[in-house]
Amino acid sequence: MNALELHNTLNLNDSNLPYPDPMHPIVVHFVIAMVFMAFFCDVVGYFFNQRHLHEVSFWNLFVATGAIFVAILFGQFEAGLATPYPAAQPVLNVHTIIGWSLGGILALITGWRFVIRYRNPLKVPPSYLGAATFLISIVSLQVFLGTQLVWEYGLHVKPVVEAMNKGIIK
Template sequence: MLEYFTSLNDHNLPYPDTIHPIVVHFVIAMVLFSFFCDVVGYFTGKSSLFEVSWWNMLVATIAIFVAILFGQFEAGLAQPYSLAKSVLNLHTLIGWSLSGIITAITAWRYVIRARNPQKISIYYLGAGLILTLIVGLQVYLGDELVWVYGLHTVPVVEAVKDGLLR
């Protein structure tokens, strides 16, 4: 078992595949679904959706820190070549920023819920829209790192090891 933690596989990881994308997809889904529930609840008056939104944001707040932990670890093992570094740096910066933004919005949501769980403000919906747009940009950058630059894919890992990419 110890050999799995001390050696890297063909994806340049000490475990079978990347964990960051798995965890981060939970965050993405929860943030987007939370915003969806808030919008539908606001316009239809179904305040029970606000409770669903609250719990999704709370879990997303916890999960984003797990996603960042694995993201930082896996980014360090990726050995990004020069073309990918700027995208990876921006993705990292936005990821850390999102952890603060999501935490702040969840705290705001907690205050709203404590005051009146049956209502949310249009300003909170505006913040949710901005959050959704930032998450969309982050998804784009993450996709670019995998599908354009091939981080942690076998051919790119081999090319970096062979010195073909710098």
């Protein structure tokens, strides 16, 4: 089945989606903001001994952990509808692998953060801040790849979808 037949069968819009706008970026930006906010709060809380910032950090991570799996599910669904052309496929594959990995890494770090919070809510160890820095680095790479998929390869961008449906891009 080619892109045009798929488009007509699933009743997709001009962005190759069954709903008005891509949901993955909406949910994933929420996750990104919460992870960065958690990191910021823990670093500032560490250096200025602010317990309330550690509490904000924990709850940001907790909610982000649930939301990342929603983002992954929307990402998988929307990637399947994107019918990426060969040039975009390697970037999409790496983005997908890192996305699923991030779900697990974020869940592990949040679990560790829960244990830290339970044992001593007043401070976080430097080793945790190192792991959080690693998390921020992976999230930043993932942001770069997602941006590349939209701005360079045009996934779910109307002119690219139209070109694919007309067979101009294969």
